[in-house]
Amino acid sequence: MADNIILKLDHLKQYFPAGKGKDGKPLFVKAVDDVSLEVKQGEIIGLVGESGSGKSTIAYSVIGMYEPSGGEIIFDGQSVRKKGRPMKIKKDMQIVFQDPGSALNPQQNIGEILELPLKVHKMCKNKAERVERVKELLRMVELPEHYMYKSPASIGGGEKQMVAIARALATDPKFIILDEPTSALDVSIQAKIINMLLKLQKEKNLTYLFITHDLSLMRNIADRVAILYLGKVAEIAPAETFFRRPEHPYTQMLISSIPVVSEEEEALKPAKIESRGEIPSPVNIPPGCSFHLRCPYVQDICKQDDPVMVERGENHQARCHYCGVGLGTPNNNEEETK
Numbered sequence: 001m002a003d004n005i006i007l008k009l010d011h012l013k014q015y016f017p018a019g020k021g022k023d024g025k026p027l028f029v030k031a032v033d034d035v036s037l038e039v040k041q042g043e044i045i046g047l048v049g050e051s052g053s054g055k056s057t058i059a060y061s062v063i064g065m066y067e068p069s070g071g072e073i074i075f076d077g078q079s080v081r082k083k084g085r086p087m088k089i090k091k092d093m094q095i096v097f098q099d100p101g102s103a104l105n106p107q108q109n110i111g112e113i114l115e116l117p118l119k120v121h122k123m124c125k126n127k128a129e130r131v132e133r134v135k136e137l138l139r140m141v142e143l144p145e146h147y148m149y150k151s152p153a154s155i156g157g158g159e160k161q162m163v164a165i166a167r168a169l170a171t172d173p174k175f176i177i178l179d180e181p182t183s184a185l186d187v188s189i190q191a192k193i194i195n196m197l198l199k200l201q202k203e204k205n206l207t208y209l210f211i212t213h214d215l216s217l218m219r220n221i222a223d224r225v226a227i228l229y230l231g232k233v234a235e236i237a238p239a240e241t242f243f244r245r246p247e248h249p250y251t252q253m254l255i256s257s258i259p260v261v262s263e264e265e266e267a268l269k270p271a272k273i274e275s276r277g278e279i280p281s282p283v284n285i286p287p288g289c290s291f292h293l294r295c296p297y298v299q300d301i302c303k304q305d306d307p308v309m310v311e312r313g314e315n316h317q318a319r320c321h322y323c324g325v326g327l328g329t330p331n332n333n334e335e336e337t338k
Contacts, residue, residue: 006076006175006207007039007062013070014057014231018283029282031057033231034071036309041174044201044208046218046239048254049228052282055211056098057231059177062209063095076174091121094168095177099184100160104152110163111148114138117170137166141196158189162196169200175207183212194221215258219243224315227251230282230290233309237316247318249295289321297322 014032021027032054039045047055060066062073067082074080080089097103104113114134117123124130135145141162152160161181168176178197182190198221201208210222218225219239226236227250235248246252277293280286286293292302301321309317 004041005038006041007037007209008074009035009037009058009062009071010074011036011071012058012061012068012073014054014061014066015069027283030231030285031282032061033285035228035231035233036071037226037233037236039175039207039209041207042205043223044210044221046222046225047209047211047228048213048215048218048225050213050279052230052279053228054231055213055228056179058228059095059179059209059211063093063177064090087121091171092174093177094171094173094175095179096161096164096168096181098180100157100164101152101184103164104160106152108151109148110138110150110152110155113152113163114148114167114170117167121171123171133170137170140169140200141166156189158185158193161185161189161193165193165197165200169204172204173206175209178208178210180212182217183214215254227254230280230285232290233319234291235316235318235320237312237318238314241313241316245313245316247312247316247323248291248320249297250291251318289319 012032012035013030015028015030018027018029035054035058037045047058049055057066061068062075064080064082064085072079075089075093078086078089108116111131111134114137115130118130118133124133131148134148138145138147143159143162143166147155147159147163152163155163161184165181181197182193185193194217197208200206210218212218215225222239224236225239225242227234227248229250235242235246235251237245237247242251243255246255276296280290280293286303288301288303288305289295289298289307292298295302299321305321307319307321309319310323312318312323
């Protein structure tokens with residue numbers, strides 16, 4: 001596989017029907033709109049954006065919960081869709097959901113939950129081997145072996161997420177989607193979960209697609225970061241480049257709003273950029289650049305032509321008309337931005 005690419009999204013689209021307009025024509029929510037992305041084996045790539053940007057929709061399309069409206073998903077060199085996925089791909093690709101409480105079957109104990117994927121993928125010869133594997137999985141996520149006899153309702157939120165991670169590890173996957181795995185947890189347990197995920201990633205050479213809205217988290221764990229806005233990738237870059245030299249106005253806006261605790265950290269942030277207006281409806285995305293209604297640098301071309309990705313350096317791309325020519329100063333004439 002060229003360049004060790006384990007996952008490739010090629011012009012992925014995910015549209016959902018949203019009734020009909022006044023003219024009788026069908027309307028669609030363009031949750032994911034022409035996203036192309038490559039993920040290398042063994043890397044952690046962060047997928048960041050506001051609510052409704054399409055982060056989880058990409059995750060659910062990749063894992064097979066949705067049939068893509070267009071484009072292609074290539075995993076481990078093989079084109080895959082929702083229907084007819086080989087068992088090997090289902091085994092090699094796993095997901096950890098945001099809410100561990102709703103992700104675990106309340107009618108089963110922890111042992112039965114962890115044993116199920118072992119049965120489905122025929123990974124053990126008999127019951128005794130499955131029990132030993134369940135104990136091993138619990139040790140991996142730093143839970144006592146006797147937890148296999150507990151019910152999900154009898155353990156805390158952090159422990160439930162550890163069980164969900166153990167279940168994802170049960171099939172010895174190559175690739176794991178982490179859909180905001182710590183956002184529903186107390187701050188006291190978040191660091192423990194993150195450290196455990198990083199430890200497992202190094203030990204097993206796992207590849208993570210880490211979905212979050214927390215840019216501060218990405219600074220510390222991701223190899224590369226991709227920013228989504230209204231279903232499109234606005235910018236993608238190595239984490240260090242991303243935080244030191246953001247190119248897209250939306251990226252600059254997000255990074256400039258990250259809370260810091262010292263003047264030194266504040267000095268490293270880009271100049272404060274204040275967005276104007278509101279996020280457009282994904283059913284009625286304006287022509288041109290989808291960010292132009294909020295962008296302080298908007299010009300006429302932004303309202304007419306949708307920009308394409310521009311190379312800004314090694315592994316660094318941004319989707320903006322003015323990348324490479326300088327954004328100049330913010331356009332403070334509000335009438336011109338309407």
